[in-house]
Amino acid sequence: MKIRDLSILIGVIGIVLMMVVPIPKGLLDVLLILNISIAIMILLIAMNTQDALHFSIFPTILLLTTIFRLALNVSTTRLVLSKADAGHVVETFGRFVAGGQIAIGFVVFLILVVVQFIVITKGSERVAEVGARFTLDAMPGKQMSIDADLNAGLINEHQARERREKIGKEADFYGAMDGASKFVKGDAIASIIIVLINLIAGFIIGMAVHGMDVMTSLEKYSILTIGDGLVSQIPALLISTAAGIIVTRAASEGNMADDLSKQLLRYPKLLYIVAGTVALLGLATPIPMISTIPYAAILAIAGYRLQKNLNKKQQEEELLVEEKHIEEVRSPESVISLLQVDPIEFEFGYGLIPLADTSQGGDLLDRIIMIRRQCALEMGLIVPVIRIRDNIQLKPNEYVIKMKGNTVARGELLLHHYLAMSPGFDDDSVTGIETQEPAFGLPALWIDEATKERAEMAGYTVVDPPSVVATHLTEVIKKYAHELIGRQETKALIESVKETYPALVEELIPSILSIGDVQKVLSKLLKEKISIRDLVTIFETLADYGKFTKDPEVLTEYVRQSLSRQITQQYANSSEPLKVITVSPAIEKKIADAVQQSDQGSYLAMDPASSQAIYQRLTEQVNRLVQSGQQPIILTSPTIRMYLRQLLERSLQDIPVISYSELEPSIEVQSVGVVSA
Incomplete structure (x- = not known):
């Protein structure tokens, strides 16, 4: 002790x-x-x-x-x-x-x-009694308010739990004060x-x-x-x-000191009335003036000083508001709009203005509309409006792509040129400015109009600058799609499903899961490039298993298994076996033994040496397949899939990790590599 x-x-x-x-x-x-x-x-x-x-x-x-x-x-x-x-x-x-x-x-x-x-x-006894009674009477209303905010996505589960605990503590406190008085x-x-x-x-x-x-x-x-x-x-x-x-x-x-000073002295002019009343007592009554006049003078001086400070503060605030208004008038854009962070921004140097200027033949706006439609069809994601603006701080031919105000990708274009990517062997007759394809990082050349036909004859993939930008922007959106879906976007998707499947949505939300819980699952699916277009199947699965667990990781695994046909078609070719990298039983056991349980869910707690060893063996197998021109896919058991994904998330996040339960039984699987201990 x-x-x-x-x-x-x-x-x-x-x-x-x-x-x-x-x-x-x-x-x-x-x-x-x-x-x-x-x-x-x-x-x-x-x-x-x-x-x-x-x-x-x-x-x-x-x-x-x-x-x-x-x-x-x-x-x-x-x-x-x-x-x-x-x-x-x-x-x-x-x-x-x-x-x-x-x-x-x-x-x-x-x-x-x-x-x-x-x-x-x-008095204290009576106030404590009334406070305890009012606190207990207000508890149901406060609980309903918390549930409403949670269902609307205004607060998360942790914040709701904190508010409920505070309400319970208030009830306990005032009840105890009622007895303690x-x-x-x-x-x-x-x-x-x-x-x-x-x-x-x-x-x-x-x-x-x-x-x-x-x-x-x-x-x-x-x-x-x-x-x-x-x-x-x-x-x-x-x-x-x-x-x-x-x-x-x-x-x-x-x-208490702050409240007294702010609230009692909020109206300095009232001190003049108090001072006049005190002075009148000294003049009109037998009370000695020596007791009233000095006190009245102190009150009057205090009122004058407070009023002077208050007027000065009001003038400073008015001047600040006026300066702000003048700045807004001078600024070409509203200050408030500058404070808002756009979900996606595309900024470019002045040399690329023709891309977006329709009067100069630019079709970037039309291409962005097609990108949004493509993302809706392929990923089931409603891409927010993409803000396009020129930026004189960039190089003339440079562009950047921003997510929520932060630069996530950049590239350079040469207008009136074409981007040529080699088929695997170079042709000496095709010459140009060496560069790198921005979307996938492949070596490429900027070639002029005269060299275009020769490059196409040599097997090069030739792309015009607008297509380069569109491809890069599409890949960036797919990569960061999980950051674009928040509670508000999830609510819009839920409302669209509710129009045709009201019973499903009413059973799922909010009685089983909140909007925030659904949003976490959708975000995890998009992070691994799994389309969420089939929302009905996703919601059906969440309604079935959400009764037993609220862990988004576990719910995501159940949803992935329900989308097995979609995942199989995403990675498999019906004419050829699905080539995968498998994980040995020893590695799977080591990962399973390192799983730890907590109140927030399960997580992988493996020592750095073992993690690094598994990571190196996986990297060797992945690099071997990449060098042979094959798409590396890792196949593992359902129990450790999400933990293996966590292990590879930082460095090999683009490598798909799927489980046996996520493949259709009819698909033929061929192991082209084994990660062993």
């Missing part, structure tokens, strides 16, 4: 023992000072807390401090009655407040008790009873046991009673005030 935990346990046990074990006067003085210090600290924390839940331990502290005060009361009462001496702290408080006059001391003490019991304690009320009643016991019993014991006369006994025990009562009531008053502050603060965004 930690020292901190042990000290708290010993402290609580010690509080209980104080009620039955006599305490020396010196130690009692220290404990009384400690009690006052704790009360002051609790009050300061309550004043500086922005949210009641930040001080959620307060009900428990309220109970412990109440027991501590009662234990001190019992200890001081024991010393008062037995020895007529309860230490320096009690006697000092009694003599200081009484000021030599016992009657005045009693009156002050009674006022304190009345304020504590009737005003603060009763009874401790303060009971403590006030007990203090009154203890005071009466100290006074009456002490008066009798002083004469009967200690042999005092009437006046001596009355004076002695009156001072001790007042001191004992004040030592316990002052900390109780501070803690009751802290309880009142905690339960009465609502709709606050700062601490």
Whole structure:
């Protein structure tokens, strides 16, 4: 057990023992000072807390401090009655407040008790009770609001869980405060009873046991009673005030000092009215002007200074708004539009303007429309509008493709030239400017019009610049398609399916999965270049298996198996066997043994040496197939497919990894390589 935990346990046990074990006067003085210090600290924390839940331990502290005060009361009462001496702290408080006059001391003490019991304690108790009731009544509405935001995709599952936990903690806190306020009320009643016991019993014991006369006994025990009562009531008053502050603060965004300064002094002109009223009291009533006029002057000066600062701040804000408006007028585009991030942008240098200028024969806009249609047919993805603009910061013949404001690809074009890619053997008669095909990184040449026919005769693949751009843009969209589908785009796809399959959508969303869960599955499919066009099959699978798991990785595997016919046709040629790289049982076992389970799902936790060894063997097999001109495809068992995909995701993300369950039984498979341990 930690020292901190042990000290708290010993402290609580010690509080209980104080009620039955006599305490020396010196130690009692220290404990009384400690009690006052704790009360002051609790009050300061309550004043500086922005949210009641930040001080959620307060009900428990309220109970412990109440027991501590009662234990001190019992200890001081024991010393008062037995020895007529309860230490320096009690006697000092009694003599200081009484000021030599016992009657005045009693009156002050009674006022304190009345304020504590009737005003603060009763008020805090009532506010805590109403707060607890309103919090419990509002819980169903708050839960429904969270579910609605989650289903709409405004928040994710983690944020929804945090909000639900906060609502539960609020209900627990205000319920505990409702009960804890009874401790303060009971403590006030007990203090009154203890005071009466100290006074009456002490008066009798002083004469009967200690042999005092009437006046001596009355004076002695009156001072001790007042001191004992004040030592316990002052900390109780501070803690009751802290309880009142905690339960009465609502709709606050700062601490108590911030709220008071911002809200009480929000209208400086009102200080003039207050100053005038105070000055009028000094002029029209017998109240001395020396007491009112200086105070009124201070209020008037404070109002003037606050009003001056407020006017200055308003002028600065107006000037800032005016400058912003002027800047917007001068700018060719709206500032707000510049703050928005487009999903896809195509920027080019001024030398490529003819590509997009229809008056110069450019057909880039028409090609982009065809790209969006092609992506919808091949991938089932609705590609957002592609923003096209020229950028003078680029080289004249350079272009860049951006995703959400970040450059993901770039290239250069030579207008009035053609891009020629070699068939595998070079022809010396075909000459041009050496370059690299931007979409696939193949070596190529920029050739002129005169060389075009010769290159085609030699077997070169000759492409015009607009086609180069269109191909590059299409490949970039396919590569980053998983980043283009968010919750809003997923909702649009869901609505399109709902028009023809309403029963399917109503069963799936939101009772089984949220829009965010569906979006994660669609994104993972697109990341591995699996078309999501067959949304009906995807949703049917999610409706079947979403009841048992919410893990997007596992759900994606089930969906892939349901799309086995589509995946088979994507990679297999009916006339030839599907050539694949297989993984040995030893490697599969090693990967399966390295899988770890967590609350968020399963993940691969393999040591770096083993990961690197498997990766190197896979790379060797992949490079061998690439050099022979074949498409490398890795085939593995369904249980480890997604983990092997995770292993290759960073460096070999373009290599398909499929499982046996994702292939049709009729397809012929030929292993052209084995990854072994």
